[in-house]
Amino acid sequence: MFAIIARSRPEALPGLTIERRVQAETPYGSPSSPLLYGSWGGAPVVVLPRHGEAHAVPPHRINYRANIRALADAGVEGVVAIATVGGIRDGWGPGTLVVPDQIIDYTSGRPLTFFDGESGAVRHIDFTWPFSAAPRRRLLDAARTAGVAVHDGGCYGCTNGPRLETAAEIARMKRDGCDVVGQTAMPEIALARELDLPYAAINIVVNHAAGQGDSAQAIAHDALIEHSRAAMAKVARVLAAFVAEGQTR
Ligand code: HPA
DSSP: OEEEEESSOGGGSTTEEEEEEEOOOBTTBOOSSOEEEEEETTEEEEEEETTTTTTOSOGGGOOHHHHHHHHHHTTOSEEEEEEEEEEOSTTOOTTOEEEOOEEEEOOOSSOOOSOSSTTSOOOOOOOSSOSOHHHHHHHHHHHHHHTOOOEEOOEEEEOOOSSOOOHHHHHHHHHHTOSEEESSHHHHHHHHHHTTOOEEEEEEEEEEOTTSGGGSSOOOHHHHHHHHHHHHHHHHHHHHHHHHHHHHO
C-alpha cells in the first residue's frame, strides 16, 4: 500500500474514501494528523495531510521526521507527495502539473535527518536522483491512463518560507536551474530516502513565482487558492489511477 502525503483537507481529493483514522506516535512526536486509512479507485491507501487537516501547520514547523517515521512504521510501500508550487520555468503558469526529478534545497534550520549522531549512527544517503524511479514511472503511467497532461521532469527549489520569495531570489533560482518553487519537499524526501521509502511527487503550479509572468508586481493570494482547487481535481484522477494500478500488479 502506498501513502499519499497531501496538503490538508482530504475532502479536496474527489474519489478518496476515508474509513479509519489512526493516531500514530513516534520518537519524534506526533505526525501532522492521524493517519487516514481508506480507499481510492477501489484500492487501499493511507493519506497524511502534511499541514494538518485544518491546514494550521506552516511549512517550516511541519514535523517531517514524525510524518515519515509514522508512515514507515505503518509499513507503506512508498510515498507519493502532492505539493503546490510557484512556476519559474518560462511557460509554466497556473494549472501546470509536474512530476519533478531534481531538487535544490534552500531551507535552513529544519531538523533534517534521522541520523543526527544521537543514536550513535551516521548515514550519508545517496541522493544523486532524489525522486525514486519506479513510483515516478508509475505516476507518469497513471497520468497517461487518466488522460491528464503532466511534465516529466523538472527541478524543485525548496525555500524555507512561510513568506514567498523576492523577485531577485526567484531570478537567482532560475539561474540555478530551478523550474518550480515550493516549501515542503525538503527535508521530507531526504527523510524518506533515509528510511528506504521510495518517494515521488506531483507538483501543481498555482502561481507564477515572484517577479515572473503575471506575478511581476505581486503574487495574488486569492488566485493561488482558486487555481489549486481546479488543478486538484485533475491530480485526484491521476492519484486514483496510481492507487488502482497497485491493486492490479
Ligand atoms: N513560492 C513558494 N511556495 C509556493 C509558491 C511560491 O510561489 N506557490 C505555492 N507554493
